[in-house]
Amino acid sequence: MVTVDSRLKVSGHPIQPMLVTFPLGLFVCATLFDIADLGGGPAFLGEVSYWITVAGLVAAALTAVAGMIDLWDVPAGPTRRTVVTFNLVNAGMAALFVLVCLMRAGTADRGANGGLVAVELLALAVGAFGVRLGAVLMHRFDEAADDATTFDALQPTAEISAGTIYRATAR
Secondary structure, eight states: OOOOBOSSEETTEESHHHHTHHHHHHHHHHHHHHHHHHTTOOTHHHHHHHHHHHHHHHHHHHHHHHHHHHHHTOOTTHHHHHHHHHHHHHHHHHHHHHHHHHHHHTSSSOOOOHHHHHHHHHHHHHHHHHHHHHHHHHHHHHHSSSOTTBGGGGOOSSOOOHHHHHHHHOO
């Protein structure tokens, strides 16, 4: 079996699953600011939330680049499908926040409304699934035999499913 090293790693682990927390954290902050804006907070909260969302999109783009660099070296098979799914889920979250930015770009104060917050909450749910999937990938690295720096160490014994993710994160 040919092993492939992750090109971008920290302490032997690929950094892309770790980087996902940055855009997700920024998106959570933006959503909290929007909820506070809807709840009667100061008017500037909507503007701050908009710019936090933009920062989150920049972080998501950098995370996607790291994911594509690592994906380049993943051999075909179940691990590649898992990594592709992980990247697609995170891209879906970012796409929903792009929609949020487009929804508020035409407004003067870039304030929040109920529909905008609903889209943000949906995007955060998608992002939470991506984080769980990333945790499963990182868990596989930790359980790998001797060399947890290769993608071959991630080869699952069975396909990943929602049940597998639930069982791995419910411990």
